[in-house]
Amino acid sequence: MxxxxxxxxxxxxxxxxxxxxxxxxxxxxxxxxxxxxxxxxxxxxxxxxxxxxxxxxxxxxxxxxxxxxxxxxxxxxxxxxxxxxxxxxxxxxxxxxxxxxxxVAAQPFGLSLLTGADAASVRTLLALGSAASLAAGQANGVATLDAQSKLAASQIPDAxxxxxxxxxxxxxxxxxxxxxxxxxxxxxxxxxxxxxxxxxxxxxxxxxxxxxxxxxxxxxxxxxxxxxxxxxxxxxxxxxxxxxxxxxxxxxxxxxxxxxxxxxxxxxxxxxxxxxxxxxxxxxxxxxxxxxxxxxxxAIASLTTTAFGRGFLTFADLASAQIALDIQPRIDNPKTRILASLSAAQTIPSAAFTKIAFATETSDRDGEYDPATQTWTVKRAGSYNIEIGCQYNPATATGGQIVLVIVKNGAQFKRMFTRYNATTFGTQSVSSAILDLAAGDQVFLQFYADMGATLPNDATQNYLSVTPVVAQYPAS
Incomplete structure (x- = not known):
C-alpha cells in the first residue's frame, strides 16, 4: 500500500x-x-x-x-x-x-506489414530502426539498460x-x-x-x-x-x-x-x-x-441477398409473386374471376352516360373488383372475356338511342351494343367481348338512354362477368 x-x-x-x-x-x-x-x-x-x-x-x-x-x-x-x-x-x-x-482495397505495403516475422522486421518496414537509435538516454528519447538489464538511477523519476x-x-x-x-x-x-x-x-x-x-x-x-x-x-x-x-x-x-x-x-x-x-x-x-x-x-445469414430477392418476402399472395416475375400459366383457370350485379334498381337519367352500379360482388378471386366504386382494376395482364347482362325499361315509349359502353382508364373504350328507337319495356341484352388488358388498367361500364331508363334489380338479368382467357408472357 x-x-x-x-x-x-x-x-x-x-x-x-x-x-x-x-x-x-x-x-x-x-x-x-x-x-x-x-x-x-x-x-x-x-x-x-x-x-x-x-x-x-x-x-x-x-x-x-x-x-x-x-x-x-x-x-x-x-x-x-x-x-x-x-x-x-x-x-x-x-x-x-x-x-x-x-x-477493403488492401495495398501491397499494408499487406507486407502482416507478414513481418518479428518486431524488428516490422520496424524495418516502417523505417523506425531499433530502440538504440531512438535518442537513447536523452531528453524526450528512450531509457537505456545497464549490463544487468536494469535502468540507470539517473533515468528513474524522483516520483x-x-x-x-x-x-x-x-x-x-x-x-x-x-x-x-x-x-x-x-x-x-x-x-x-x-x-x-x-x-x-x-x-x-x-x-x-x-x-x-x-x-x-x-x-x-x-x-x-x-x-x-x-x-x-x-x-x-x-x-x-x-x-x-x-x-x-x-x-x-x-x-x-x-x-x-x-x-x-x-x-x-x-x-x-x-x-x-x-x-x-x-x-x-x-x-x-x-x-x-x-x-x-x-444459413440465411451466410447468403448474399439482393434487393430483388428480398422483395419476395413482401409478397402477400401467389398472384403478387406472379406479377413480380411477369409469368402466368398459359391457360388460366376458366373459372369466372369476377361476378357482380346490382344491389337495387338503378335509374338512368336521360341523355347522360351513367356508370352502372354493379355494387353486389358474388365472386372476386384476386380481390380486383371494388363494389364501392364499381371498378375493376386489372392485376395481371392478359386476355379477358367480358360478359354483360343488361335488362332495361325505357322511361317513355317515344323511342330513342340506347348505348352500353366499356370505359377503360377513364375513356370510353368499346361499345357493347347500340339500339335506336328503343321503346320496348323489359328488353334483355347479353353482350360479350374479349379484351387485351394490361396490369393496372381500370374498367367499368356506362349506360346511356336518350329518354332515360330503369335497370331492374335482377342478378340474372343485370350483371358483369369477367373470365380470363390467355395470359401474356414477357417477350423472349
Whole structure:
C-alpha cells in the first residue's frame, strides 16, 4: 500500500475510503497531524491497513452467486457461456463486418506489414530502426539498460525513487549515529528514532529536543524537521488493537454500491439475481431482444441477398409473386374471376352516360373488383372475356338511342351494343367481348338512354362477368 499526503494536511482517508463517506469507515486521531508528522502517522496506519489492498467478492454482502461466478470466469468466452450468449451457439452472429473487410482495397505495403516475422522486421518496414537509435538516454528519447538489464538511477523519476531516503535508526538519547548538519548533500535523508531522548537538532522554529520512538528526523537541506509519531490512530471503524483484514472488511460493510470504479449499470450486474436477470439488464433477453440461435437462420445469414430477392418476402399472395416475375400459366383457370350485379334498381337519367352500379360482388378471386366504386382494376395482364347482362325499361315509349359502353382508364373504350328507337319495356341484352388488358388498367361500364331508363334489380338479368382467357408472357 502506498499512501502519500501533502505536508500540512490532516489524515482524510483510510485505504482509499474517505472519512465521513457513506461507508462505515471512521478514523480517530489523538491530535491533528501537521507538517512532516504525516509520514510517521502513515507508517503506523499502514501496518494496520496493509491487508485492505485486496477485497474478495465473498466479503461483499450483496453480490449474488451468479455475479461472483461471472466475474471469476477465466475469460470472456466463459462469461458469454455463463450468460447463455455464445455467438454461433446461443445468439446469432452478425456478418456485415466481414463483408466490409472484404470490400477493403488492401495495398501491397499494408499487406507486407502482416507478414513481418518479428518486431524488428516490422520496424524495418516502417523505417523506425531499433530502440538504440531512438535518442537513447536523452531528453524526450528512450531509457537505456545497464549490463544487468536494469535502468540507470539517473533515468528513474524522483516520483519513483521518492523525495526522502531512509538512512537507518537513530538513538535520540546519545545522538548515535551523530546526525550531520543539514545540507544539500543530505537533503531528503531521514532517520527513525529507535531510542527516545532529547538530543537537540536545529529546526525551522528552533531546537527540537522531544523525540519519541518512531519519530522521524528529516533533513530538508537547511533544517532538521520532525515527523511526530505520537499522533497515532486510536481506532478504525470502531476496531482497536491488532485489526485483521477480515474484521475490518466486516466493520466497513462494503457493498457493491461502494465499488467506485464500476458504473451503476456494472454494479447492477453484480447484484442481479441470476443470468436471466443479467441478460434482461443488458437488453439481451433471448426471444425478446436477440434471436435464439437457429441453424436455418445461420444459413440465411451466410447468403448474399439482393434487393430483388428480398422483395419476395413482401409478397402477400401467389398472384403478387406472379406479377413480380411477369409469368402466368398459359391457360388460366376458366373459372369466372369476377361476378357482380346490382344491389337495387338503378335509374338512368336521360341523355347522360351513367356508370352502372354493379355494387353486389358474388365472386372476386384476386380481390380486383371494388363494389364501392364499381371498378375493376386489372392485376395481371392478359386476355379477358367480358360478359354483360343488361335488362332495361325505357322511361317513355317515344323511342330513342340506347348505348352500353366499356370505359377503360377513364375513356370510353368499346361499345357493347347500340339500339335506336328503343321503346320496348323489359328488353334483355347479353353482350360479350374479349379484351387485351394490361396490369393496372381500370374498367367499368356506362349506360346511356336518350329518354332515360330503369335497370331492374335482377342478378340474372343485370350483371358483369369477367373470365380470363390467355395470359401474356414477357417477350423472349
Amino acid at each position: 502506498a499512501d502519500v499526503l501533502e505536508l500540512g494536511t490532516q489524515v482524510r482517508n483510510v485505504g482509499g475510503v474517505p472519512i465521513g463517506s457513506q461507508t462505515a469507515a471512521v478514523v480517530e486521531v489523538l491530535a491533528p497531524v501537521t507538517d512532516l508528522s504525516v509520514q510517521a502517522a502513515l507508517l503506523a496506519l499502514q501496518q494496520a491497513l496493509d491487508a485492505l489492498d485486496e477485497i474478495s467478492l465473498d466479503q461483499i454482502s450483496d453480490i449474488t452467486l451468479p455475479g461472483k461466478t461471472l466475474v471469476r470466469a477465466i475469460d470472456y468466452a466463459a462469461m458469454r457461456q455463463l450468460l447463455g450468449l455464445r455467438i454461433g451457439v446461443d445468439v446469432q452472429a452478425y456478418d456485415s463486418d466481414l463483408q466490409a473487410l472484404a470490400a 519513483i525513487l521518492g523525495a526522502v531516503r531512509y538512512q537507518g535508526g537513530w538513538n535520540a538519547s546519545s545522538n548515535q549515529p551523530t546526525l550531520p548538519a543539514p545540507s544539500s548533500a543530505n537533503k531528503g535523508w531521514y532517520f527513525i528514532v529507535t531510542t527516545a531522548g532529547s538530543a537537540s537538532l536545529q529546526g525551522p522554529a528552533g531546537a527540537i529536543t522531544d523525540w519519541k520512538v518512531g519519530d522521524w528526523a528529516v533533513s530538508d537541506g537547511t533544517y532538521w524537521e520532525k515527523v511526530d509519531s505520537s499522533d497515532q490512530v486510536v481506532s478504525v471503524a470502531g476496531l482497536q488493537g491488532a485489526i485483521t483484514a477480515a474484521a475490518l472488511k466486516t466493520a466497513l460493510a462494503i457493498a457493491a454500491a461502494d465499488i467506485t470504479d464500476a458504473s451503476a449499470n456494472g454494479r447492477s450486474l453484480l447484484t442481479a439475481a441470476n443470468y436471466a436477470a443479467m441478460r434482461a439488464l443488458l437488453g439481451l433477453a433471448i426471444g425478446t431482444n436477440v434471436q435464439a440461435y437457429d441453424a436455418d437462420l445461420d
